[in-house]
Amino acid sequence: MSPPSISSERQRNERRKERAAFVSILASAGLTLGKGVAGFATGSLALISDAANSLLDVAATTMTWLAVRAAHKPADAQHQYGHGKFESLSALVQTAFLFLLSGVIAVEGVRRLSSGETEILLSWPAVGVVVGSIVVDAWRWWGLTRVARETGSEALAADALHFSSDLVNSVFVLVAFAAAHFGYPQADALIAIGVSFFIAFAGFRLARRTIDTLLDTAPKGLAERVTGLAEKVPGVVGVDRVRVRSSGSLIMGEVGIRVSRTLPLDRVTQIKERVRNAIHADLPDSEFTISTTPVQIDDETVLERVMLIAARLRVPVHHVTVQNLASRLSVSFDIEVDARLTLAQAHEVASRLETALVEELGPQVEVESHIEPLVVQHLDGREADAETVAGIALSLANHARECNGITGVHSVRVRETPAGFVVNYHCRLDPGLDIATVHDMVDELDRRMRTDHPEIGRIVGHAEPRPAAAAGRDIAAGGTSGYR
The missing domain is CATH 3.30.70.1350 (Cation efflux protein, cytoplasmic domain)
Incomplete structure (x- = not known):
């Protein structure tokens, strides 16, 4: 379970994301209304295309807000890894909107150029609407980009891309107005076609990133980063594997580490927790499963190996004596077995331990055991x-x-x-x-x-x-x- 501070920080980020998405809905609706009125009043294709883009933004930002809210739902029986992919799905749908919009604008621009319908009516109110939209687009792009970067939200990143495309589009509308004022009305259609290509390129970049997330493509360099964090934790002998993937703003993954097989279970649990905490400190919005593989390390003593094998078989041993003879190794010890066992049953326990030690230490080892009774029941007294x-x-x-x-x-x-x-x-x-x-x-x-x-x-x-x-x-x- 994540520490309370991490959970609180995550909840704050979720509220920030939802608030940013909702404000974007209001901004998109206002821009659509203003640009649409000004565009039809002037007849500017660039401005009408900009209004259409803003209209799609209303749908896209609404979808973003809904996706962000859905992504924050906790894991359930049907979605055991949470609902973070809703953000990626929303971003993918928004890219489809971008491609559709760029195609419509390009086709209309070519039609106007081929038909000669390039005349536009200029007015200061229309210029004011465009300048106002530039200010609003810049404000929303900056705000959404900052929140998306700080929270890792793909849906907000897609929303920011929409507003950045609106910003560029509005700037070019002003250029088209200026060109028309100086006697080049066809610049309006040409600029609209250019903007369509810009929107398509931006949509391609967003689509590629979103598809990578949906296909669980590991973020570049993140696996190496997590490996380095795990290797620095005392007690970690090595890192076998690291698997990472994005789920909305959350980084999820698995880390397999090697630890000494002689460590007690509580010590292994501590090492796993320290690895998890080290990753959390560097990647707060992350959830990693840590698994361990016990391995033999070079400085294990024969005594440690004997005690380890006995512990695995749950046979208490003491008085372990290790002798280095000229041609072989000799190991002897006392084992404790249930005092109620028969000799045959006790001897079977001793033989099982002796066989395991021969497999561990090699066929040349000499193993001898002395059986002692162990009172296992509680005595009433x-x-x-x-x-x-x-x-x-x-x-x-x-x-x-x-x-x-x-x-x-x-x-x-x-x-x-x-x-x-x-x-x-x-x-x-x-x-x-x-x-x-x-x-x-x-x-x-x-x-x-x-x-x-x-x-x-x-x-x-x-x-x-x-x-x-x-x-x-x-x-x-x-x-x-x-x-x-």
Whole structure:
């Protein structure tokens, strides 16, 4: 989903487009009326053709307004990519109007020249109408071009082209009036024919751009631009493909990126979101779908590859040992399987993981696994009585002193379950010890406790670095302080 700021900006652009299109309808209607009256009063073909062009503009701008409103409708079951193509369709119909108009003007100009009907009646009011239309055409062309450029609207761009053709046409009408005043009335028909060619050329350019949009032609250079944006996002190994297309003022597309296959899913999601945000920052009116392909990168360790394959098969593993022997690689590890499985079922799980690792690391690898039971169901339990907790806490403290290095046993909790007592406790050790030594020491304490208390089904010791001020203290207390 787009951030709220992007959505608000898009809504503002939509309102601007609709307002610009509606103002153009009013302007076209006023120009048509003024030019038509002046054209028939003077008999100027150039001015009558200009009025006809403005009349078509009334229809075209009305169509633009309707198309812009339709394009802003959200996607639905029938139009799952939205309604943006309505703008392109409107622009294409407007080009047909332009070609029709240019043909009519050219034919009438040739007819007047061949028949000698070139006389026109000049008047200052007619000149005033033409000058006024030039001002209005220039104002609407500038306004529509600015909004079309800022919002990417093809329909408004087509509307701006109509007003630009009107502007040029009106300028040439003034030239025709001047030529007639100096004794060259046939210039009116010649200029009208010239204007028809200008309108046809402008319509051709608009039609080519609109057809490209309807055929989903990628905007020139945009795919390379999006590729560069995606490649700069940390975590993106490479860009496989970029597909872009225009839908009205909206740019839509797909970006396929490569990421390290060892990344967790939440990290991959973050990378996709950062790519999407980077594109939005450069192209606010855009919607891109980001897909990822996990790939092996050069600096993957054997441990990372083992953990990745195990995660794919959803088999918990630990105590992974990797050995580089003279002629081969040896990998061993512990796997945890449902304690309720039979040996045959557990062995099948282990074999499936071992086979996958051989396929990953090569046929020369030696793979060995040790199967451990994993209690997967939730245990119903209750807090043990205070006397039991105190006894186990005291036993933990005594055995900790025997282990020579474990101090500060605290946060002792004992729960009664169908599988026996579950004991959780915290203890403190020298912060400079390596974790392997710490693990062995805590395991030794756990082993001693199980020997003395066979009723314990599970014991979990959490080791903490011992503060200097706490050295030598041995606290055997119940409660939950420091529990994590």
